[in-house]
Amino acid sequence: MFVRKVIRLPQPSSMLRSGASLVGASHKQAGIRPWRSTGDPASGLHAPPFVIGRQFSTPAVETASSDSEDFALDGQLRPNEVVAELDRHIVGQKDAKRAVAIAMRNRWRRMQLPEDVRKEVTPRNVLLVGPTGCGKTEVARRMAMINDAPFLKVEATKFTEVGYHGRDVEQIIRDLMDVSMQLTKRVWTEKLRAKASAMVEDKILDLLAGPASTSSKDDEEENDDNEKGSSSASRGRESFRDMLRQGILDDQTVEVNVPIGDKSGNEMPMSGDPSNPTFVAMSDLYQKLSGSGSKKQPTERKKLFIPEARKAIEQIELEKLLENVDLKKLAVEAVEQSGIVFIDEIDKICTPREGSSYRTADASAEGVQRDLLPLIEGTTIKTNYGNVNTDYILFVASGAFHAVKPSDLLPELQGRLPIRVHLKGLTEDDLYRILTEPVANLVRQQIEMIGTEGVTLEFEDEAIREIARMAALLNREIENIGARRLHTVMERIMEDLSFEASDKEKGTLLKVDQKLVEGRLEDVKKKTDHSRYIL
Numbered sequence: 306m307f308v309r310k311v312i313r314l315p316q317p318s319s320m321l322r323s324g325a326s327l328v329g330a331s332h333k334q335a336g337i338r339p340w341r342s343t344g345d346p347a348s349g350l351h352a353p354p355f356v357i358g359r360q361f362s363t364p365a366v367e368t369a370s371s372d373s374e375d376f377a378l379d380g381q382l383r384p385n386e387v388v389a390e391l392d393r394h395i396v397g398q399k400d401a402k403r404a405v406a407i408a409m410r411n412r413w414r415r416m417q418l419p420e421d422v423r424k425e426v427t428p429r430n431v432l433l434v435g436p437t438g439c440g441k442t443e444v445a446r447r448m449a450m451i452n453d454a455p456f457l458k459v460e461a462t463k464f465t466e467v468g469y470h471g472r473d474v475e476q477i478i479r480d481l482m483d484v485s486m487q488l489t490k491r492v493w494t495e496k497l498r499a500k501a502s503a504m505v506e507d508k509i510l511d512l513l514a515g516p517a518s519t520s521s522k523d524d525e526e527e528n529d530d531n532e533k534g535s536s537s538a539s540r541g542r543e544s545f546r547d548m549l550r551q552g553i554l555d556d557q558t559v560e561v562n563v564p565i566g567d568k569s570g571n572e573m574p575m576s577g578d579p580s581n582p583t584f585v586a587m588s589d590l591y592q593k594l595s596g597s598g599s600k601k602q603p604t605e606r607k608k609l610f611i612p613e614a615r616k617a618i619e620q621i622e623l624e625k626l627l628e629n630v631d632l633k634k635l636a637v638e639a640v641e642q643s644g645i646v647f648i649d650e651i652d653k654i655c656t657p658r659e660g661s662s663y664r665t666a667d668a669s670a671e672g673v674q675r676d677l678l679p680l681i682e683g684t685t686i687k688t689n690y691g692n693v694n695t696d697y698i699l700f701v702a703s704g705a706f707h708a709v710k711p712s713d714l715l716p717e718l719q720g721r722l723p724i725r726v727h728l729k730g731l732t733e734d735d736l737y738r739i740l741t742e743p744v745a746n747l748v749r750q751q752i753e754m755i756g757t758e759g760v761t762l763e764f765e766d767e768a769i770r771e772i773a774r775m776a777a778l779l780n781r782e783i784e785n786i787g788a789r790r791l792h793t794v795m796e797r798i799m800e801d802l803s804f805e806a807s808d809k810e811k812g813t814l815l816k817v818d819q820k821l822v823e824g825r826l827e828d829v830k831k832k833t834d835h836s837r838y839i840l
Contacts, residue, residue, distance in 0.1 A: 382451065384410050390451050391444065394745070396738045397729065398440045404431055404726045405448055408699060412454065412643055415697075427696065430681060430721060432651075433703035434711055435728025438787015441703040445647040448701075454643035455485035455636075461651045461702075466672025474676045478686040478693050481644055485636040486690060493630050494623055501622040506549065508618050509611065512559040513545050554611050561614045562604040564621070633690045644698040648677075652704030655713045674715045681721045731780075731787050737773035739788050747795050755802065759811035762802070767819040772798065775826050798825045 382390075387406035388399075395402070408431055415426045433441050449456045457480055465471030548554050609617060654673045680686075683696035702722055704711075711725065731739070740748050748764050755762040776790040802815055809815070 381413055382409070387451060391447055394447050394743050395440050395443050396742060397731070397735055398435075398444070401433055401435075401440070401444055401726050401728050404433075404724055405444060405701065408701070408724070409448070409452060409645075412645075412699060416642065427683075428699040429724050430700040431702070431724045431726065432711065432722040433701065433726050433728060434706055435703075436707070436730045436785055436787060437705045438785075438789040439728045439731055440788070441705075441728060442649055445649065445701070445703070448645070448647065452645065453488075454645055455481055455488055455640050456645045456647070457481040457484055458647040458649060461648050461673065462653045464673050464676075467676055469672075474673060474680055475686050477646060477648075477680065478640070478695060478698075479688045481640055481646060481698075482636065482688045482690050482693060485640045485644065486632065489632050489636040489639060490627070493627060493632065493635075497623060497626045497630075498619075501619050501626060504622045505615055505619045506546070508622075509549060509559065509614060510542055510545055512561070512614075513549075513554070513557070549611070557611055558608045559611065559614050560606050561609050561617055563607050563609075563617050565603045565605050637691050637693055640698065641694050642697055646698060646700050648700060648702040650704060651702040651714070652706045652709055652711075655709050655715075657709055658713050671715065674718050678715070678717050678721065681718070730785065731777075733773050733777035736776050736788065736791060737770060739791065740769050740773060747791055751795065751799055755806050755815065758806045758809065760806050760809050760813045760815055763814065763816045765816065765818045768817045768822045771819050771822040771826075775822070775830070779829070794826065797829065798822055800825075 384403065384406035387409060388402045391402045391406075408429065411429065415423055418426060433444070435441055445458045449458065457477065459477055459480070463472060464474050464476070467473045545554070654670050656670060680695055681700050683694065686693050686695060700722070711719065714722075740746055748769065752762045752764070772791070772794055776794045779794070780786065780790050798817065798821070802817070806815070
């Protein structure tokens, strides 16, 4: 007897009502946990997200809990934990995952060394080589998400040789400093938030019940009536504190001095070369004229409800506390000691060496390679936040190298990328796994998108197999674009269903089976077959 296997997801609406969210397995477990039912039918989580006749290694949909603290990205993740996290989103490419995991861990290891030894340990930069669509860029995206150090991904083709119109490679470090500044401010804001929150409560109580009384020698000499009044005021203040914490006073209004406008939003950052004295002088003049260089900011008195006042006062107190922290110095240190730069499409800036003595005059080609040499080897770059030394910044480069080879890069640049990892092309089985295993796979995305219309979408296992087979066929016969081919095939299949879903009744069940997939891709298959005989 033939039994069809079906993929089904719970309705997104029920997931939202129950407050559920997609979270991954704990890093401590270094793997993917199997699905376990919550046993609560009302939550919409009483069935596995995928039912395909066997259990897939698909993360469970669970409610967020304190276990999320295990997911804290503190820079001390072990290599196997990094690989386990990458496995949740990227299929295969074990060598590439191990290489970046080791490189990230070595950043932490270096910081544990004595200072005299630490100075001698330089990063081992990585070069990822693999065909289009095999996961190189996705590795970079996930590295940025699981890494708490300053991280920047750039495209090599966006830069030109120094002296030509366009961005030079030194802008990479300036952009990395902007990222580091935002990261440093965010980290210190969270560190100081608890202290600011405690101050906020007292500030609101001062507005509601008056300032707290302070004891002094003069107070001790007051008569009994004054002591009774002070005790009564203290009890009243504590009563207000209890009501404030319980939310009873949320509908009350208080007058708060708030800054006029948003200082950070009203500032227009000036773009230019920080190494140019003219730019520095103009920047200083702009700050003086706009008042952005002064710490004193004009305020206005506003009536706000307690919840709004709490947020406004907390932000004011946080800004005051942050003034005592040298954020620029900390941001520069973070870049110099822990910064990571991912340079994508590096193969597009090199030309073939064999069979031709012709050298291109493209300003984005070999000249950019020469400019990258001192940056990767180690130099000092002037930025808006001060001088930044690049000696210990980790560089990870990647490229498909279809028309050229890694050996076509400048020999000096090859030597500065000592760790070379070759990523494999994707097979039909890999494409099938990509459709089913990652947390945010295409099948899940389509089910969730259609589910917003109140319609249930199901994918049969045979249909998913056919999608993977057709994607692999098109990659072989036309152009191998890897996993990106799945997007083209999936959109072709879902075109009619996506168009008609909003007209369906709530609760309608739509099925994607093998017959539907073959019918939607029949024209594409015929064009592929005919193209074999066209010269």
